[in-house]
Amino acid sequence: MEAEHAKDTWKDWFEAYGPKLLLCARQWTRSLADAEDVVQEAFVRYWRHQRQLPGDPQALLVTSIRRAAIDHARRESRRAVREEKADGGLEEREAFFAPQLGEAAERRLEIEAALQRLPGEQREVLVLKIWNELTFEQIAETLGISPNTAASRYRYALAALRKELKPVHHG
Amino acid sequence: MDESLQQLEDELKSLRLRGPSPQLVDRLTDELAAETDELTAPVRRYTSATNLGSWKWLGWRTAGVAAALALAAAVTFVAFKPQPPAATESPATLAVNTPVNLTPSTPSANQYQPVAAANVLYEVKDEGVVEIDGGASARQVRARYVDTYTWKNPRKNASLKWTVPRDEIRVLPASYLQN
Numbered sequence: 001m002e003a004e005h006a007k008d009t010w011k012d013w014f015e016a017y018g019p020k021l022l023l024c025a026r027q028w029t030r031s032l033a034d035a036e037d038v039v040q041e042a043f044v045r046y047w048r049h050q051r052q053l054p055g056d057p058q059a060l061l062v063t064s065i066r067r068a069a070i071d072h073a074r075r076e077s078r079r080a081v082r083e084e085k086a087d088g089g090l091e092e093r094e095a096f097f098a099p100q101l102g103e104a105a106e107r108r109l110e111i112e113a114a115l116q117r118l119p120g121e122q123r124e125v126l127v128l129k130i131w132n133e134l135t136f137e138q139i140a141e142t143l144g145i146s147p148n149t150a151a152s153r154y155r156y157a158l159a160a161l162r163k164e165l166k167p168v169h170h171g
Numbered sequence: 172m173d174e175s176l177q178q179l180e181d182e183l184k185s186l187r188l189r190g191p192s193p194q195l196v197d198r199l200t201d202e203l204a205a206e207t208d209e210l211t212a213p214v215r216r217y218t219s220a221t222n223l224g225s226w227k228w229l230g231w232r233t234a235g236v237a238a239a240l241a242l243a244a245a246v247t248f249v250a251f252k253p254q255p256p257a258a259t260e261s262p263a264t265l266a267v268n269t270p271v272n273l274t275p276s277t278p279s280a281n282q283y284q285p286v287a288a289a290n291v292l293y294e295v296k297d298e299g300v301v302e303i304d305g306g307a308s309a310r311q312v313r314a315r316y317v318d319t320y321t322w323k324n325p326r327k328n329a330s331l332k333w334t335v336p337r338d339e340i341r342v343l344p345a346s347y348l349q350n
Contacts, residue, residue: 010199010203011196011200014191014196014199018190018191018195018196019188019189019190019191020188022188022189022190022191023188023189032192036191036192036194036195039191039195040195040198040199040202043199044199044202044203045293045294047203048203049291049292049293049294049295050293052291053291053293053317095189096188096189097186097187097188097189098187098188098189098190100187108186111182111183111186126183130180130183130184131183131184131188155176158176158179158180159176161179161183162175162176162179165179
């Protein structure tokens with residue numbers, strides 16, 4: 001009974017936060033499959049050993065995911081270089097967002113493409129702020145930068161997106 | 172932030188994120204189910220140190236009691252430290268150095284007393300095979316903890332918390348079976 005309760009608890013938790021964590025992991029990995037590996041590693045570690053730690057669990061998990069992604073990248077670097085040479089590029093990422101219908105689908109693709117064109121350092125701040133709902137202080141701690149730098153990157157990212165998306169939506 | 176940026180921010184927030192694949196959920200279910208099985212198994216090698224049934228609590232109780240005794244001894248020593256003859260020290264200075272209520276009948280009224288000792292195991296890492304004395308093989312396992320000790324002064328309602336990371340390395344002799 002208790003075991004079943006525990007399982008439900010982690011499933012509930014993961015259902016609520018899993019998509020955010022996955023999007024976060026996608027910023028630091030080469031593919032959806034790698035991102036899921038990283039989320040699995042970080043989430044299991046969190047659930048087993050870090051649940052009792054004080055602080056915001058979302059921020060803790062984001063930090064854990066980033067570390068797992070860096071470790072994963074180190075392990076996979078040789079294989080990745082080989083694949084990159086074979087494939088001719090790194091374009092194996094898949095959609096960040098859930099599919100939609102009609103005009104919304106077109107708009108989603110535009111936003112996604114614009115996000116992909118952002119510099120990585122701006123995109124990761126945007127993702128952590130918008131979809132993981134971290135504060136600039138938490139983002140700064142996670143990325144090892146100052147809160148002011150995090151806020152600046154966020155503003156630059158939004159401004160760049162507005163510029164890219166203006167003809168369609170904001171014109 | 173101007174209005175157009177705010178609109179863009181709202182639009183981004185409204186996008187529905189792609190969820191993890193069912194395969195990932197299955198993998199997590201398998202891994203965390205194994206954890207549940209492990210928790211219910213009679214013999215456990217690594218479990219959360221917050222579990223009162225864990226053998227590690229024995230060590231922690233001992234460590235906690237030892238730390239508490241050491242602190243109590245230190246505080247008592249300082250509090251009852253013999254003072255030089257009164258002629259060389261003013262009453263005010265004496266009051267600062269020696270609490271006025273310190274009498275043998277109430278030695279702990281204004282002292283910090285240990286109230287809690289806890290630890291959290293947050294990572295266990297198998298660091299692979301190492302060679303120990305005699306050339307035998309062993310597995311080295313590193314367990315990482317955060318230890319927290321708390322003391323309270325009931326009179327002042329003040330508390331002191333000491334948190335420290337700790338690594339524990341275990342070397343487990345390994346043997347290889349020949350077919």
